[in-house]
Amino acid sequence: MKTSLAWLNSYLDRPADANEAQQQLARVGFPVDSLDEVALPSGTRDAVLEVEVTSNRSDCLCHLGLARELAAATDRVLTPPPVDLPAEAGPPVDRLARVIHEGKEWCPLYTARVIEGVTIGPSPSWLVDRLQAAGLRSVNNVVDITNFVLLEMGQPLHAFDLARLEGRCVVVRRARQGEPFVAIDSSRHELTPQVLVIADEQRPVAVAGVMGGLESEVTSRTRDILLESAMFEPLAVRRASRMLKLASDSSYRFERGVDPRGVEAASRRAAALILELAGGRLAQGVIRVGQPEPTPHQVSMRVDRCNALLGLTLTPQQQAQYLARLGLEPRLADDHITCTIPTHRLDLRREVDLIEEVARLHGLEQIPTRDRIAIEVRPQQQAVLAQRELGRVLVAHGYHETITFSFVSPKHGRPFVPAGREPVLIPDDRRRAEPMLRPSLLPSLLLCRKSNQDLGNTDVRLFEAAATWHRHKDEIIETQRLALLRDADDPQQALRELRGAMEELIERLGGAEAKRSLRFESESHANFAAAVTIRLGDAAIGHMGLVDDATCRLFDVKTALVAAEVELDRIIALYPPQRQVEPLPRFPAIERDLSVVVDQATPWENIQTAVEQAQLDKLEGLTFIGTYRGKPIEPGRKSVSFRLIFRDPAKTLRHEEVDPQVARVVEVLKDRVGAQLRG
Secondary structure, three states, rough: EEEEEEHHOOOOOOOOOOHHHHHHHHHOOOEEEEEEEEEOOOOOOOEEEEEEEOOOOOHOOOOOHHHHHHHHOEEEOOOOOOOOOOOOOOEHHHOOEEEEOOOOOOOEEEEEEEEEEEOOOOHHHHHHHHHHHOOOOOOOOHHHHHHHHHHHHHOOOOEEEHHHHHHHHEEEOOOOOOOOEEOOOEEEEEEEOOOOOOOOOOOOOEEOEEEEEEOOOOOOOOOOOOEEEOOOOHHHHHHHHHHHHOOHHHHHHHOOOOOOOOOHHHHHHHHHHHHHHHOOEOOOEEEEEOOOOOOOOOEEEEEHHHHHHHHOOOHHHHHHHHHHHHOOOEEEEOEEEEEEEOOOOOOOHHHHHHHHHHHHHHHHOOOOOOOOOOOOOOOOHHHHHHHHHHHHHHHHHOEEEEOOOEEOHHHHHHHHOOOEEEEEEEOOOOHHOOOOEEOHHHHHHHHHHHHHHOOOOOOOOEEEEEEEEEEOOOEEEEEEEEEEEEEEOOOOHHHHHHHHHHHHHHHHEEEHHHHHHEEEEEEEOOOEEEEEEEOOOOOOEEEEEEEOOHHHHHOOOOEEEEEEEEEEEHHOOOOOEEOOOOOOOOOOOOEEEEEEEEEOOOOOHHHHHHHHOOOOOOOOEEEEEEEOOOOOOOOOOOEEEEEEEEEOOOOOOOOHHHHHHHHHHHHHHHHHOOEEEEE
16 A cells, blocks of 8 residues: 555654654554655655555555554554534435435445535645555545545545436445446446446446446536445455456455444545535535444453463553553453454454454564573562662653663763763764763753654653763763653742652652652752752762753753753662551641741751751651742742641640640741741
8 A cells, every 4th residue: 555654644643754664564564565755746755655454454554544553553642633524504414315225235334425516626735745645646626535535544435426316316226137337437337236336216326335437426517416435345345346347446445344433434524625625515414324333342362361372471561551552442350451442443353363463562573483491580680670660650750761862962962061070072973963972861851852842742751761971081981870851830849749759769769768868958050040969868869950041042942841860870779678667656646837937048958957856756757838939928038838747656645745846846947047937
């Protein structure tokens, strides 16, 4: 099937280049026989792929189907075309046309819409380009739209000149013995009862599912059209096509089966395009004869059976994820995955069909082909488990992992070289544009953020764990780092959430004791407007803060950003976490909320440290609530609210016992940070 790359990309959230499309389609079972660049009538150029589609995958005999596969293969988002109709301004359709259905065994479903007052003319350039890229010539706007929808959605359509249908009637029936028929290509045929035809009150006007007739075709004189969208039995279409030696794009698809639900969707899509490009009035309603729309069926797959058959050890979640990317709505229960099969997937009937889908998405090249299986028992590596846990935590916070190139341009890399260090440059002509090994992961993430900005993506959250390099004297120092970058529409809220992600990461990797040793100390850092140093105990492991405007301008990023970068080895070494199990408290706690007014420059860490060093009796926890600036707080000051939690493990605590502790907090904060209790 000739496939336009530009057409494919119009249904994807981000475009694929020709090489990626060729490789990814081949990887999931759709090899590309050829790849050519063609010039289109509008003067633009397009890449055209000749894609081989197996006979059981009729859903991929269209651009939308192949885009669906490309989206699943590359984890892109598929955006189907709209199928909404404009207002139906004409009279009821059954006043303008009739459908008599006499061949239900060969035509399970037939639908017809009527559009009055169309203007037949040339198609717009975009439509001509689409058809020519797919190997079809432009005829007129209405005929081109039916061909366009066929190539877009895989559902063949046909438009009849309603005035040339005797009695304004469509009859779906078997042909009579010796009945003559002249096809659109001007070929003449004598029909037999083994051929299903679409007829009017007097004569056949189309061979069902194969080709329309010359006497009812849409011409420049056409004003009213009947738009046919139907489903024909594949064997009946194949038999008629072979018998009459007539073949078409429509028969090729009907012989392999079409989506039962796509009949109505394609009709609506084509009608909307005709109204847009040819004008006219759409009659109210649709004539529909035959079976109702089917309900999607379900197929179950055993997780263990899938792994046994493929020789893999995929987790249930991995298997379900692959099936979800294909739109199969998997539901995992115990050791079974049950999928709801879309009606366009005519090939998915049995458990083994789902296993094949898992194999395709996982990659057939990754399925082992060893003659023998050697089993060696080894303990899991703690560093690997720690990195998996790291990924799970950050993904749960909404971050997407990136894998970026290790080289950057000096323009982007030099501002991130540590003070007193030198960049590492590679003297290679092949790396003229980006000869520097990155001294930090942040330039890579900022470039990635710029790419997302160009694609219109918002609320971007990225992380990467990889190597960085710098030179100290004659030694090249390589450091494994973890960097996080996220949008900051509200910088304060974004910084709090970034800090929360770091705290949870440290706790999940090292346990509660590691989290208690985590400190954030205010300190200036290059490329940050406001920043803190991140410490584990006494060791500085990184920094975080609000990326300054100059750095955002350097990367042409238009939104505010917050970022963090830490030494990966330091936090991986915390794993596994040391769990501390304590009995649940038997007695209730007393909570006291306080708001104190301090200088604008006073960080929360100073308040937290002062309270903790006061060594309050029965203090169980201290929690930050929020910060307020504005009236009635005087300029240069802010109000900080926090919660004190007191509990006695041996008895119920009384308020009279807590009051002196709260008063001591107020006095300590007054002495150490100049705080005033806010009334």
